[in-house]
Amino acid sequence: MQLRDVISSRLLRLVDDGRGGRDGRDGGDALDRPVHRTVTIDLPDPRRFVSPGDLVLTGLIWLRQDPERTDAFVRILVEAGAAALGAGEAEFGHVPSALEEACTRHGLPLLAIGVDVSFTSIAEFVARRQAGARLGNLAALVDRHRRLTATGRTGGGAEALLELLLSELDLRAHLLSPTGRLVAGTRPALAEETATALAGRFLTAERTTRRAPHRTTVRAAPYSLFPVRSAPAASAAPTDWLVAVEADSGDWPGEHIDLVERLAALMAVERAGRYADRAPGRRAAGRLLGALESPAGGGVAAATEAAARLATTLTAANGPDEAVRWQPVTARLDTPTGGAPVAELLEEVLLHPRCLGPDAAHRIAVAAAGDAGEAVAFVLLARGGGLTSGAVRHVAGGALPLALRDGERLSFGLGDPVEEAADLRHALAEARHARRVAAAPGTAGTGPGSSVGVCGPADMASHVMSLLPLIPAEARRAFSRRLLSPLLEYDRRHHSDLVPTLRSFLDHDGSWARCGEALHLHVNSLRYRITRIESLTGRNLTRLEDKMDFAAALRMQ
Secondary structure (H helix, E strand, O other), X not given: OEHHHHHHOOOOEEEEOOOOOOOOOOOHHHHHXXXXXXXXXXXXXXXXXXXXXXXXXXXXXXXXXXHHHHHHHHHHHHHHOOOEEEEEOOOOOOOOHHHHHHHHHHOOOEEEEOOOOOHHHHHHHHHHHHHOOOOOOHHHHHHHHHHHHHOOOOOXXXXXXXXXXXXXXXXXXXXXXXXXXXXXXXXXXXXXXXXXXXXXXXXXXXXXXXXXXXXXXXXOXXXXXXXXXXXXXXXXXXXXXXXXXXXXXXHOOHHHHHHHHHHHHHHHHXXXXXHHHOHHHHHHHHHHHHHHOOOOOOHHHHHHHHHHHHHHHHHHHHOOOXXXXXXXXXXXXXOOOOOOXXXXXXXXXXXXXXXXXXXXXXXEEEEEOOOOOEEEEEEEEOOOOOOOHXXXXXXXXXXXXXXXXXXXXXXXXXOOOEOOHHHHHHHHHHHHHHHHHHHOOOOOEOOOOOOEEEEOHHHHHHOHHHHHHHOOHXXXXXXXXXXXXXXXXXXXXHOOOHHHHHHHXXXXXXXXXXXXXXXXXXXXXXXHHHHHHHHHHOOOOOOHHHXXXXXXXXXXX
């Protein structure tokens, strides 16, 4: 199809044909350019995502953030062979003149996208024209998707696309997040355990070099997993969604695989739209975080005003609530490689209905902290509600650990709910303390050897051991070394097991019988070992203080 065909859809309006013309009459071959696909971009440097013949759609968020990038942005599109640039008018209310001048200067046709036109509808129009020759009634069904998304009915577009697979190819499919959250799907709905297992299989497969679709079996049922990327041509990321088709794609014709991949690309457009819908909340959360981290002078007043604005932003979509209560949540992904999408991971975890229910999207706002590895979420709570560390642990500990590489650890910390914005500073500090506890390996984890840790106020108050990670690492090592080194040296010289015996004795609450049974030792032999431990360390294991010191030293090994 040609650029003039896209313009004829009336979804876009010609602003400049790349030669200074505004009505297309003088456009010549400019409007005859072939359009192969659409790509949505709001990054200041689009070079990795643009291919020849692309109709580039942008909401101009990058232009708001860095107006000086205008000429470079257009030049990169031209060098990549883009067919045209479609600019949304929602951000500025119009197409900025600087962008129009840059397009004229570089000879790139510029189209305007009105505030009442969704990027999804444009992408579908192009995809429908490209694929219509192969599947006769595909156009009608995708057109239905366009109508649903154009009315702003959240989720209707994804549901319609999945209905397309069911009606056209008799394939049941489900759209899942990386935590296993069911975004959309045909009936019957997937069980939560199955959805989490599929997300885990997908994240594991994406870490390999295998090309999608990924074929797997869960509970004796075959599935084919297709990625839904966060951006066109983006590489695999732990935040990717997936389409899980209830079938083995091993014997599919290429046309069927191509169709599902195209529909996954359309779902990526809808996903981007949902992400963009939460942009006002992210900006408001960033302002609130900045106010909370500002110097004390004027900080409380600024935080109160920022919290009120964030509440207004969220309740505008959620409807008024009886009371406003806030709960801060922090997350950090410690990774040797850097560049971790921790804000998106935190958002994906909190969007799971296990955490805050089905309307979570209108109750959370996530901001990236100054530390590039940390993100902070502010959760708007209903009366009597609250986010628990158990819920976060259940969601974060399901599939996400399978997306992390060796040496990476994802940690979450929750603060107490507060009603006054003035108390948010303390609650945020509490959440960060809890996150540091969760970041310690073997502490507050989601399972044995887990690379994900979660800690909340209840966990912090449950045991003094939860405070150990707040002690500097060198101090922890020195304390453990001083207390345990006589035992470690004795074990090394005599090939004995005093340290494992001590650990088992404490794990069994000092019970001689249960500890002896666990170690397959006679009680008299166990008493001999404990006496030897006390003699080497000068401690008494009948004293509570000495038991706690030994337990802390073993924990800090």
